[in-house]
Amino acid sequence: MEQLNEKLKNDKICLSYLGAFSDEITDKLIGISEFYLENKTELGKLKNKVSFLIAECFQNIVRHGGVKEGSQTTLPGHSDFFQINILEDRVVLSSCNLIGNNYVESLEQKMLQVNSLNSDELKKLYNEVLSGGEFSDKGGAGLGLIEMARKSGLPLKYSFRNLNETKSQFFLFLEIIQKKESVEKIDVNEYIDFYKLLLDKKTLILYKGDVSKDIIISVIDMLQNNFSDEKSPNSKEKKFTVSLIEFLQNISKHGKLINGQKEGIFSISKDDNFFTIEGGNYIGEDDCKQLESSLSLIKELPLNEISTLYKKRLLDDVITSDGNCGLGLLEIAKNCEKNFEYSITPTPEKEKFFSIKIKI
């Protein structure tokens, strides 16, 4: 986690999502991006533009990927993907969906055409297509693509990766800038490698940035959407969700305030047997000592004694003014049956970086 955090050090926010796409997911992502752009960055003016483009990216995944809303395409080496990176001076939206190999050439032609036009020419093409002209043979008349180019302010970046005889992956990257003189910055291959890393780890969600109440709720909602078709989560999903809530609320309460926010990083992955939460955050010296002694105690205790200690603490009347009750780590240890690892490493900035991996 520490390396991943270092890799994303220039990102104020990075939120990656792999899995089933639906209107609820779009709403959550738009909500998170609007909140941060408006309240935490100098990029507030980009808010509406970014929301519009997130919605277009999702439409693109659902429409062109041939994905039924709320379901996902599962092919070895692929998962539908969306990511938002909020950097100092720009927002980058990345997406990946499947397309038929027979559609690759015509889509590439359209990308080339769109990228060759200046803003007046794009406007003209937009009006032509809107009034009935042909641009796309896949519904939507290709207006989305033209609008993406118009709104992003920089050329659309893309890449096709052949998967098998019938399908290819289509990666699309949008850089949304505030200042007209800004130049392209992103390296497509770097972003694709990052996607592959997440895919290899069977990641559902990765988030790096401010961990506040809004984030916690949005991420949990997104996960529930990704879990199953059933209305209520099953027991394992609940144990996992409760552990995740405890972990995130711990960061939110004990994380060290850096540049006015409690920063954290976490990812959630799922394979056939386990849900895995990997997370990390900066902590101050005092919190570090307390955390270390609590964790080493929990590691030493057999599971039944963890339950006993949990019950004992449940009955004491300790609940601090900020709502902390000292049960979170015990709850996590119970739910994962002590299947967790952690590390605490010093950082050059004097605080410590705490990482934990929990398997449920």
Next chain:
Amino acid sequence: METIIIKQTNETPEIVLDAQNGNFSFSGKSFPENVNDFYGETLKYIESYIEQPKEKTNLEFNWVYFNTATSKIIVKTIMLLKSVTLKDKAFEINWKCSKDDELMLEKGEEFKELLGADFSISYI
């Protein structure tokens, strides 16, 4: 005391506080950022109720899930309402959960073991 119904949100439960009939219920999810802020009024209402409780007090829980800080609020709620038995009034807890919901079943059993009130667990 007037009945109070607090509507549920994504992070907080529906709460029904019906002092006139001695019925109290909590249902949904609970992981508010600060439980003191969210449950403060509810606990005050219950504290007032136990001064003049009804002949029978019913407390019902139907949780999807909750965080550990909420666990402490549950303990506090049960302890407060259980005090009506000192005034020779009846007090019953009904913990509802699905039969295959291991986590909520385990939680219910924990509270039952720890708090020793008239505590029944029923499946929905």
